[in-house]
Amino acid sequence: MENNKQMRKWLDDMNLPHPLVIAGPCSAETEEQVLKVAHDLKDTDVNYYRAGIWKPRTRPGNFEGVGAIGLKWLQKVKEETGLKTATEVANRNHVDLALEHDVDLLWIGARSTVSPFIVQEIADALKGTDKVVLVKNPVNPDLSLWLGAVERLHSSNIEKLGVIHRGFSTYEKTKYRNIPEWQLAIDLQTRFPDLPIINDPSHITGKRDMIFDVSQTALDLNFDGLMIETHCDPDNAWSDAAQQVTPDRLVQIMKDLRIRKETDEQAEYNSKLNNLRAQIDVIDNQLIEIMGKRMKVSDEIGALKKKRNVAVLQSNRWNAILGNMILEGEQRGLSEEFILRMFKAIHQESINHQEKIINS
Numbered sequence: 001m002e003n004n005k006q007m008r009k010w011l012d013d014m015n016l017p018h019p020l021v022i023a024g025p026c027s028a029e030t031e032e033q034v035l036k037v038a039h040d041l042k043d044t045d046v047n048y049y050r051a052g053i054w055k056p057r058t059r060p061g062n063f064e065g066v067g068a069i070g071l072k073w074l075q076k077v078k079e080e081t082g083l084k085t086a087t088e089v090a091n092r093n094h095v096d097l098a099l100e101h102d103v104d105l106l107w108i109g110a111r112s113t114v115s116p117f118i119v120q121e122i123a124d125a126l127k128g129t130d131k132v133v134l135v136k137n138p139v140n141p142d143l144s145l146w147l148g149a150v151e152r153l154h155s156s157n158i159e160k161l162g163v164i165h166r167g168f169s170t171y172e173k174t175k176y177r178n179i180p181e182w183q184l185a186i187d188l189q190t191r192f193p194d195l196p197i198i199n200d201p202s203h204i205t206g207k208r209d210m211i212f213d214v215s216q217t218a219l220d221l222n223f224d225g226l227m228i229e230t231h232c233d234p235d236n237a238w239s240d241a242a243q244q245v246t247p248d249r250l251v252q253i254m255k256d257l258r259i260r261k262e263t264d265e266q267a268e269y270n271s272k273l274n275n276l277r278a279q280i281d282v283i284d285n286q287l288i289e290i291m292g293k294r295m296k297v298s299d300e301i302g303a304l305k306k307k308r309n310v311a312v313l314q315s316n317r318w319n320a321i322l323g324n325m326i327l328e329g330e331q332r333g334l335s336e337e338f339i340l341r342m343f344k345a346i347h348q349e350s351i352n353h354q355e356k357i358i359n360s
């Protein structure tokens, strides 16, 4: 697949003065709930109304979606509010039913993107459709798998394409439900600048009070839109309760976000600069995270040394590390002087950590 402007024509043609907004509940629960949220979102920036009809739950025994009846409710949403509709499809049967009920935007969920068989089945069922089809990133941070899914749709003559960045699973608990790994999304944008990319801060954060910050980072990184789960009574939602926001809160979030528009040369300069600065912010945060991780390992070594009554400073080991890092640094255009200063500082912090443990 090559980068091509055609992929984003559906979005450019909408001529939006703001990022694309997809909002609505995680799951369609009842006809009343679906219509209430839709009416609350009617005269806002929302462009597509989302509601999960079939829910891919990690463990069985949870609410798995209302099924096809919910598609009738989405049709009603369109009739009563004029909002376009969106839902997740995970097999040929879902696709057939969603198309029958004239859903305007279909997306492939993170748990489906990992399976080339499923993606191919969906691509075959959608062949030549003029609906918008978006691909969520796979649960694991694999750019090829993500792009592979887009390619399967592209080969099925689907022209209105895009991707949704919803973060990635980790075994380790982090402050995110699914860590954003922004670098991966930036790599994708670099390779396919014309492929629309939407951010899903709801599934990245898992917590409603983190949604604003992640949305702002996404806009600073030139994302084309946001998908935000919105519910009239978030705390009592049948799925993803902690991350859903009320329609009022969604409107406030959209109002407070700094939206970067490129209108003239100055704006283009600013937008590029902001984009690069946002990339630096992401990388700086990664540096802090990785330093934190390094010091944790260091603490464990400290505990081990304490048990065996071994000295903190091991000069041979340290000289070997420095030699290796100077060579690695050289290959990346980093001066020996910088490497030495940086690693001396890291080493000192590490010694401080271990001293503290040994003397505790």
Ligand code: PEP
Pocket (backbone or CB within 6 Å): 026, 052, 056, 088, 108, 109, 110, 111, 136, 166, 203
């Ligand atoms: C969803 O959008 O409700 C959903 C299930 O998302 P994901 O595929 O990102 O987990």
Ligand code: MN
Pocket (backbone or CB within 6 Å): 026, 027, 229, 239, 240
């Ligand atoms: Mn959800």
